[in-house]
Amino acid sequence: MQVELPGGAPGEESNERIFARVYCEVARAAPPQSVDFRVKPYVNTMGKLQLRDGVLVVRISDLIAGAPSTVREALAWILLSKMFRRRPPAHWVLHYRQFMNRRDVRRTHQTVRQARGRKYVSGPRGDYYDLDPLFDELRDRYFEPLLPKPQLGWSRRPSRTLLGHFDHAHNAIILSRLLDRPEVPRLAVEYILFHEMLHLKHPVEHHGSRRRVHTRAFREDEKRFAALAQAKEMLKRL
Ligand SMILES: [Zn+2]
Numbered sequence: 001m002q003v004e005l006p007g008g009a010p011g012e013e014s015n016e017r018i019f020a021r022v023y024c025e026v027a028r029a030a031p032p033q034s035v036d037f038r039v040k041p042y043v044n045t046m047g048k049l050q051l052r053d054g055v056l057v058v059r060i061s062d063l064i065a066g067a068p069s070t071v072r073e074a075l076a077w078i079l080l081s082k083m084f085r086r087r088p089p090a091h092w093v094l095h096y097r098q099f100m101n102r103r104d105v106r107r108t109h110q111t112v113r114q115a116r117g118r119k120y121v122s123g124p125r126g127d128y129y130d131l132d133p134l135f136d137e138l139r140d141r142y143f144e145p146l147l148p149k150p151q152l153g154w155s156r157r158p159s160r161t162l163l164g165h166f167d168h169a170h171n172a173i174i175l176s177r178l179l180d181r182p183e184v185p186r187l188a189v190e191y192i193l194f195h196e197m198l199h200l201k202h203p204v205e206h207h208g209s210r211r212r213v214h215t216r217a218f219r220e221d222e223k224r225f226a227a228l229a230q231a232k233e234m235l236k237r238l
Contacts, residue, residue: 013069015037015058018073020035020056022073022080023076026084027084033054033055034056035058036057037058039062040060040061040062042059042063046061046064047079048079063108068099070095071096074095077093078093078146082146088145121174129180131152131154135149135152135193138193138194142197143201150166150171150200152172153172154174154175154177158176158178159176159178163178163179164179164192164193164195166196175196187227191225191228191231191232191235192235202215202221
């Protein structure tokens, strides 16, 4: 389907056109009145969509704005599928992930994030566990494919009282160094990481002066973790 919208260099489909075309396919409807497209210096998300009075408002991160058009199309498929509560086509998700996992892309993103004032985090790879693939696995199993990956790292000290925390200000999940040992079962590490990932999904609620971090919805969601009781039992024994 051809959608006539202004903008775009000759020979290459403009971002407005890409989003309008994919919109038609995902929504199985006529194109939006127009597409309001802008690039933003986001680091925690690659893009956001909104439908406002028939106008599709698209904001994408400058980290991905210069990517090949197929990658921007993949992003359009993922964001629009989410908007219409559809499952994004697997090959677009794969294409997007492959790009994001490219060594040069990761390095650039890392540099930009640091330049935009993020704190130093140890990095996902511990002595025994690597949080990076663990995060991907848990995302595949329990979360949306576009759940943004925060910084992942290990605490400097092996804390017993704080096994994990999500640092909002720096968008970082930090696990206690105590967990990075062969005698700690993988399930226990997965559970702590899963819990912190839920903090990415569930915003903090404010009731007057009270902050509620573990809301009812959060607790309900946490029950989806397979072998929850077993994981909690393991942690007690640590
Ligand atoms: Zn928590």
